[in-house]
Amino acid sequence: MSGFLTLLKRDLLLALREGGALGTALGFYLIVVTLMPLGLGPDLNLLTRIAPGILWVALLLAALLSLPRLFEADHDDGSLDVLALGHMPLELVAASKALAHWISTGIPLALMAPILGILLNLEARAYPLVIATMLAGTPAISFLGAIGAALTLKTRRGGLLLALLVLPFYVPTLIFGITSISAALLSPAGFQASFLILTAISLVSLVLGPVAAAAALRQHMQ
Amino acid sequence: MELGPHAAFIWASYAAVAIVLLALAAWLLWDGRRQRQLLEDLEARGVRRRPQR
Amino acid sequence: MTTDAATQTWTQRLANPTRFMALSGQILPWLTIAAIAVVLYGLYLTFFVAPPDYQQGETVKIMFIHVPSAWLAMMGYLMIAISSFGLLVFRHPLADVSAKSAAPIGAAFTLLALITGSLWGKPMWGTYWVWDARLTSVLILFFLYLGLMALRSSLEDETLAAKQTAVLGLAGVVILPIIKFSVDWWNTLHQPASVVKIDGPAIHSSILVPLVVNAVGFSLLFFALHMKAMRNEVLRRRVKALRMAEVEQAARGRDTSSATAG
Numbered sequence: 001m002s003g004f005l006t007l008l009k010r011d012l013l014l015a016l017r018e019g020g021a022l023g024t025a026l027g028f029y030l031i032v033v034t035l036m037p038l039g040l041g042p043d044l045n046l047l048t049r050i051a052p053g054i055l056w057v058a059l060l061l062a063a064l065l066s067l068p069r070l071f072e073a074d075h076d077d078g079s080l081d082v083l084a085l086g087h088m089p090l091e092l093v094a095a096s097k098a099l100a101h102w103i104s105t106g107i108p109l110a111l112m113a114p115i116l117g118i119l120l121n122l123e124a125r126a127y128p129l130v131i132a133t134m135l136a137g138t139p140a141i142s143f144l145g146a147i148g149a150a151l152t153l154k155t156r157r158g159g160l161l162l163a164l165l166v167l168p169f170y171v172p173t174l175i176f177g178i179t180s181i182s183a184a185l186l187s188p189a190g191f192q193a194s195f196l197i198l199t200a201i202s203l204v205s206l207v208l209g210p211v212a213a214a215a216a217l218r219q220h221m222q
Numbered sequence: 223m224e225l226g227p228h229a230a231f232i233w234a235s236y237a238a239v240a241i242v243l244l245a246l247a248a249w250l251l252w253d254g255r256r257q258r259q260l261l262e263d264l265e266a267r268g269v270r271r272r273p274q275r
Numbered sequence: 276m277t278t279d280a281a282t283q284t285w286t287q288r289l290a291n292p293t294r295f296m297a298l299s300g301q302i303l304p305w306l307t308i309a310a311i312a313v314v315l316y317g318l319y320l321t322f323f324v325a326p327p328d329y330q331q332g333e334t335v336k337i338m339f340i341h342v343p344s345a346w347l348a349m350m351g352y353l354m355i356a357i358s359s360f361g362l363l364v365f366r367h368p369l370a371d372v373s374a375k376s377a378a379p380i381g382a383a384f385t386l387l388a389l390i391t392g393s394l395w396g397k398p399m400w401g402t403y404w405v406w407d408a409r410l411t412s413v414l415i416l417f418f419l420y421l422g423l424m425a426l427r428s429s430l431e432d433e434t435l436a437a438k439q440t441a442v443l444g445l446a447g448v449v450i451l452p453i454i455k456f457s458v459d460w461w462n463t464l465h466q467p468a469s470v471v472k473i474d475g476p477a478i479h480s481s482i483l484v485p486l487v488v489n490a491v492g493f494s495l496l497f498f499a500l501h502m503k504a505m506r507n508e509v510l511r512r513r514v515k516a517l518r519m520a521e522v523e524q525a526a527r528g529r530d531t532s533s534a535t536a537g
Binding site: 144147151152154155156158161164165167168169171172175176179197201204208212215216219220 | 363415418419421422425426429430432435438439442443445446447449450453454456457458460461
């Protein structure tokens with residue numbers, strides 16, 4: 001367990017020191033959200049209605065942008081091979097990397113969403129809902145994304161391929177993230193069911209992601 | 223045979239199935255013939271697999 | 276080799292590519308003939324025997340190919356999943372051949388399910404595309420097929436490509452029910468009761484019989500195409516192995532000739 005925490009701390013420190021990845025993701029998020037009203041027209045009522053959806057879709061795209069780097073640096077400099085030889089199971093290594101990605105990218109993106117909500121004239125009562133669903137849903141994005149990042153580690157044109165592989169896996173998270181917001185806006189009672197399923201999907205991905213990612217990483221090592 | 227007001231849609235869907243499946247079958251036949259040809263050429267040149275395989 | 280054949284399971288016996296080629300070479304012509312015959316009989320039933328549906332009219336004829344296509348789209352993925360499992364767990368030599376061959380065929384049937392579905396939707400629902408639960412989940416299945424093929428083609432090392440594709444295929448199996456269920460749930464919230472179901476409990480036999488005949492015919496066709504694709508793939512790998520051997524022979528020949536000359 002201490003190995004897990006050490007690795008997590010190391011990855012978070014790296015993300016913090018580098019800084020570039022997070023800045024790119026946040027900047028991309030801002031750009032995509034800005035482009036939407038330009039494409040759809042400045043009708044504020046329309047924007048209010050579709051704001052949660054735009055915020056969620058743009059968040060998926062922004063998170064996707066930083067996924068290829070999940071294992072890349074460690075693979076290039078050989079530290080992944082060292083980690084694979086160590087006594088810590090590769091599943092835990094993958095889990096720690098995905099967790100670091102969630103903390104360093106998922107949480108900042110989720111916290112930035114309400115600020116971008118202002119641009120989209122998001123309803124006042126939707127702000128806490130957007131943050132809550134994104135915090136509950138983004139672990140799935142990081143942990144399922146780890147599968148794609150591990151699979152595309154040695155491929156040509158990895159980034160585009162990663163999007164194709166991973167986006168279908170994000171469908172449940174997107175659907176339940178949006179339905180819990182819209183259900184809550186209609187009636188407070190409807191929120192709980194969707195939100196619990198959203199959390200359940202994140203919990204499932206917490207198991208599936210590291211296991212599949214480690215399986216994919218092992219094939220690279222052989 | 224009278225297919226009613228939506229005949230065009232029915233014909234279009236059957237045409238799509240025919241085109242896609244025939245294209246798939248034609249490609250498989252062509253590919254099979256080509257691989258067999260390549261194999262025969264290699265064998266004619268006396269290429270053998272290594273004995274330990 | 277022949278003495279222990281009785282104790283082996285049929286999958287183990289097929290592990291030898293030469294034996295697979297011999298066996299499939301015998302089966303394939305009959306399978307093809309059977310597939311074509313049943314498909315032609317199904318077409319005859321569809322166009323000359325089956326009455327128009329009381330609700331859908333003649334467009335029910337589209338259902339006769341749409342439903343088998345959609346069914347085979349799912350079966351193709353199931354086949355990839357089983358093959359992936361066979362590759363990763365049992366290291367079966369033909370498993371990857373099967374998985375690789377099934378992907379384009381499954382994708383073709385998925386595409387056909389989408390095309391025929393939207394051609395049925397236009398006269399029935401008034402639009403080519405509805406974000407209906409079934410359509411959406413089949414579209415996602417199509418993306419999964421594309422992802423499998425793209426991942427395989429982007430990895431140059433074939434053994435690695437086989438294993439990575441198998442990992443993706445199995446991960447897809449785990450997530451597919453969740454996607455299906457989420458899409459169903461999402462759809463019922465937004466536009467309930469738009470799904471016209473053909474598979475009710477009260478489906479008349481005049482409709483059911485052509486449907487079943489077509490389903491059997493197209494399944495046979497699927498198996499025939501898959502077997503042919505697998506045979507091609509085995510040949511392709513042989514060609515590749517022989518080419519490698521040729522290069523090695525050439526290299527070795529040069530070494531020995533230079534050694535004797537020098």
